[in-house]
């Protein structure tokens with residue numbers, strides 16, 4: 001317990017975390033420097049107005065006591081001017097503070113999104129999507145504590161304290177010294193409060209991240225949850241996490257209300273003591289009523305800058321707790337400098353060569369060791385092999401999603417290391433097993449293939465992919481909404497959209513991850529023709545499951561445990577005793593030849 005408290009206190013005063021957060025937000029603050037300068041100037045005005053108003057109350061009171069009606073009237077224009085300036089200052093302050101706070105937050109979110117898009121695939125797959133969402137929806141907002149008005153308070157509070165102190169010493173030194181006794185109490189209570197809030201803040205951010213992950217997983221895996229009747233279990237999990245969050249937030253609210261009450265009590269005590277002593281001075285004629293009023297008006301400024309500074313510090317702590325989760329992601333090195341985008345002119349083509357490649361996703365579990373494979377330009381190569389042989393990994397490596405630990409991958413003699421992600425990925429069209437459709441129309445989903453696609457090209461591609469008639473049968477044809485918010489397509493329909501995308505991308509290298517079940521016999525017949533046409537003149541690698549595809553490929557590579565164990569044409573391989581024949585026989589024993597899922601799973 002003692003050690004825990006000690007480490008909490010050490011953390012609380014550790015400048016390392018604060019420095020980490022500041023060095024991160026500083027460039028964003030500097031980008032909005034005009035707004036920050038404006039806020040600083042307005043703070044000067046605010047300090048002037050604070051003193052001016054207090055002086056105004058005092059003087060008008062003394063005039064009311066000693067002077068006449070006419071003299072009081074002469075104060076009115078000055079008072080009105082002060083009010084006008086105060087309104088203008090407050091409106092401008094809100095405006096500039098909005099720019100300084102929300103502008104920084106906007107830039108930060110953009111940067112964060114950009115960074116995630118550039119992170120290596122292996123890194124991103126380690127994060128739960130709900131957790132990443134939570135960084136955007138929750139954690140980044142924690143930056144409030146170190147930017148905008150919170151940051152300006154670092155300058156504002158000490159200045160206001162000094163200015164008011166000097167001004168009040170001039171009014172009455174004794175009263176001023178009495179007020180100073182309160183300062184240590186205010187400082188201590190502020191620090192304790194910040195310490196406790198930091199601890200809770202960390203727990204709350206972590207819990208919100210977990211809750212978001214649970215929600216995201218639940219919605220993504222709803223079918224699995226339903227088929228395994230996990231609804232009750234997931235509901236209980238959610239309720240428990242929510243309850244935990246509620247307790248933490250309740251604790252936070254209690255802390256804050258205690259702190260506010262304490263602040264009010266100390267403020268009231270200071271006020272009463274000052275009023276009593278001040279009244280004594282007034283009765284002795286050492287102080288005018290107006291001067292006492294001015295003093296009482298300003299004395300809170302000897303108190304709240306201290307608690308305010310403690311609050312700012314607590315705000316820093318909360319921000320550190322929230323932002324360290326974001327920083328953990330941001331400090332991971334990105335894969336590419338620029339966000340990749342489609343390039344037409346610097347696409348690559350040629351023989352594809354995996355040269356002495358050693359690769360593992362996780363340490364000590366090599367998928368490939370000194371792996372070699374050459375795929376001739378313009379040929380169709382089918383990869384077959386049992387599950388886990390490394391077929392998909394070959395695709396991942398070729399597209400640069402993962403980098404080999406040693407060895408090299410070359411296209412047309414050029415190492416992938418020399419190619420930009422834009423050039424590499426613009427050269428490859430992938431038809432995956434599972435097609436992802438974005439929320440939007442059919443047209444939008446086809447147009448993502450590359451920029452500047454014409455309507456004519458789009459329709460031609462859809463006709464070739466045997467999906468045009470189906471699209472026309474949809475309520476709004478190519479303008480029908482599909483994806484999450486729209487009409488749901490079958491696996492086969494989605495795959496044909498993916499083929500149309502590949503046709504439109506018109507890339508020199510084609511990667512097909514054949515689905516075993518997405519296409520029925522009839523559709524396959526049509527799609528096969530489209531695919532065969534698409535493969536013409538392109539270097540094609542197919543993770544093949546169907547006999548028809550395998551038979552029409554130029555070379556079949558049989559893979560097992562990260563190695564090519566056999567290669568040749570279908571007829572050549574059938575003559576050999578080996579894995580290919582084994583896979584073929586086991587698949588054939590129960591299936592008809594026309595639509596054959598060949599690869600053993």
Ligand SMILES: Nc1ncnc2c1ncn2[C@@H]1O[C@H](COP(=O)(O)OP(=O)(O)OP(=O)(O)O)[C@@H](O)[C@H]1O
Nearest residue numbers: 125361362367385386387388389390391392393394
């Ligand atoms: N993202 C990943 N992280 C860690 N290991 C992975 C990852 N993806 C694949 N693996 C592992 O790498 C090995 C090769 O997997 P890969 O997906 O390339 O096989 P495959 O031949 O395509 O299998 P399938 O036909 O079942 O898709 C497997 O042992 C698998 O568990």
